[in-house]
Each structure stands twice: as C-alpha cells, then as structure tokens.
Amino acid sequence: xxxxxxxxxxxxxxxxxxxxxxxxxxxxxxxxxxxxxxxxxxxxxxxxxxxxxxxxxxxxxxxxxxxxxxxxxxxxxxxxxxxxxxxxx
Numbered sequence: 001x002x003x004x005x006x007x008x009x010x011x012x013x014x015x016x017x018x019x020x021x022x023x024x025x026x027x028x029x030x031x032x033x034x035x036x037x038x039x040x041x042x043x044x045x046x047x048x049x050x051x052x053x054x055x056x057x058x059x060x061x062x063x064x065x066x067x068x069x070x071x072x073x074x075x076x077x078x079x080x081x082x083x084x085x086x087x088x089x
Contacts, residue, residue: 019035054083
C-alpha cells in the first residue's frame, strides 16, 4: 500500500466522520477544523484500526500523551503509514 493509498483512505474515513466530501479534507486540517469532536476522533480511530488492520496506540482519556499524533490529517496519515510499516515483515 502506497503512502498515497493510505492518505486517500484516511481522508475518506475522516470525511465520513465529519459528514463532508473527501475532497474537502486537507492534510493541514485538524480534526476540529473538519468538525470532528473528541467522540468523533475516537470513532475515526476505530475506523482506522478496522480499515487498515492495525492497533492504534491512542488513549482517548489522554490524547495529548498518545504516541499517535492526531494534530492534523497529515500527521494521522504519517502515523498510520508508520503503523503499517512496523507490521510489515
């Protein structure tokens, strides 16, 4: 899976959470910029785990202390790519 494939899928997942068109999702936007609240972030994390068959190291109770960067869409894409790479034998 290429980085662009990962980006496209993450954008689609976040767009679904935000109920917006995937073309409206940009890498520099934060989840809040897209209208995704903290509960929506948790739901997006679950969707990412399911969609990419990865385990995301994210603590919803302390998101700032997580090893999974959710500050921007681009950071999420990079973090997912890293999780996928670490699971590839």
